[in-house]
Amino acid sequence: MIEVRPAVTDEDLQATIDVRRVLYPYESAGSVALARARARESPERLVLLAELDGELAGFGYAGRSHLTDRFATEARVLPDMRRRGVGTALLRELVAHAGQFVNLVRAEVDDDGSRLFAERFGFVERDGQVEQVKTLGAEPAAPALPDGIEVVTVAERPELLRRAYPLACEGYADLAIERPAVISLDEWLRDEATLPACSLVALADGEIVGYSGLLEHDNAGWAEDGLTVVRRDRRRQGIALALKRRKLRRAAESGVREIVTWTQRGNEGMRKLNEGLGYEYRTVSSTMVARLPLPW
Numbered sequence: 001m002i003e004v005r006p007a008v009t010d011e012d013l014q015a016t017i018d019v020r021r022v023l024y025p026y027e028s029a030g031s032v033a034l035a036r037a038r039a040r041e042s043p044e045r046l047v048l049l050a051e052l053d054g055e056l057a058g059f060g061y062a063g064r065s066h067l068t069d070r071f072a073t074e075a076r077v078l079p080d081m082r083r084r085g086v087g088t089a090l091l092r093e094l095v096a097h098a099g100q101f102v103n104l105v106r107a108e109v110d111d112d113g114s115r116l117f118a119e120r121f122g123f124v125e126r127d128g129q130v131e132q133v134k135t136l137g138a139e140p141a142a143p144a145l146p147d148g149i150e151v152v153t154v155a156e157r158p159e160l161l162r163r164a165y166p167l168a169c170e171g172y173a174d175l176a177i178e179r180p181a182v183i184s185l186d187e188w189l190r191d192e193a194t195l196p197a198c199s200l201v202a203l204a205d206g207e208i209v210g211y212s213g214l215l216e217h218d219n220a221g222w223a224e225d226g227l228t229v230v231r232r233d234r235r236r237q238g239i240a241l242a243l244k245r246r247k248l249r250r251a252a253e254s255g256v257r258e259i260v261t262w263t264q265r266g267n268e269g270m271r272k273l274n275e276g277l278g279y280e281y282r283t284v285s286s287t288m289v290a291r292l293p294l295p296w
Contacts, residue, residue: 002051002057002089003050003052004049004050004090006047007047007049013032013035016035016059017031017035019059019076020059026260028216028217028224035047044064044101045061045062045063045064046060046063046093046094047059047060048093048094050086050089052081052084052086057081058075058076058081058086059090060073060075060090060094061073061074061094062074066172067177067179069102069179070106070289071098071104072108073095074094074107074108075087075090075091075107077090098292099292099293103292104291104292105289105292106288106289106290107123107287107288108285108286108287109286109288110283110285115288118290121295122290122291122294123288123289124288124290125287125289126178126288126289127177127178128265128284128285128286129263130262130283131260131261131262131282132260132262132263132275132281132282133258133259133260133282134248134274134278135257136251136252136256136257138252139252140245140249142245142246142249143238143241143245145238145239145242146237146238146239148205149202149210149239149242150204151202151203151242151246152200152203153200153250154193154197154200154201155197157201160201160208161188161189161196161199164211165188167211168183168188168211170229170231172227174229175264176264176265176266176267177264192226193214194214194215194216195215195251197250198223198247198250198251198254199214199247200212200213200243200246204234208231209239210229210239211227211229212225212226212227212244212247214226214247221255221257222257222258222260223259223260224259224261225259225260244274244277259279260282265284
């Protein structure tokens, strides 16, 4: 028997985190406190827990995408519980909820089984992203900064994170995705620069011209790249490379052994920059989109 119900209690939310850690050991799964904070910010969110014959089988998520005209959906099932209808039961509840607000839903898939499942219900590929991974060691010194540029950390000047938000919005608008992403100031302040001593801001005459953040990761010794962005009129001057080199060296000195980053497939510039810094490819993810109602 399949039971799908809202994840309400702390125990429920922890169970969804446990499933995510099994399925995606390389990714940060978050915490109960973070899930609670995000729910307060976005009451449209729905988190589900699925059980099969009384045993934990998977979880589901539906919430407003950063592209704003659609909901992001996840129907995730533990490997030994698959092909017994759990994923379909989760998806039915998720799209019924999403359909109250939007007529488009998206899902991320990174394996053939998930792709076939999505295509069965009318999802088609729109874009995607790649995961790049950097193993840290004795990181070389960073190149010299362009004349007039200084770099400080968010730890040294915490107020710069808020001041960097307009530049971040400029960067999000330039991402190689279907339509501009919308990240709220609250999200930016909560989710970016969670390793402030390794998150860097480039200044020219006191004005912010570049930013490169580093984020905490669930796995010990790991970190995740945040946004790296340079003001449009200061691009192609070596600022991004200088920031990232300095960030890598700081991270290595602080004990970080591995950094992961996700980059849009169409963002060749950042991907090539990462390649030159020693990042290697690990996962390719496709973004699938479907119009509601789905063809059940």
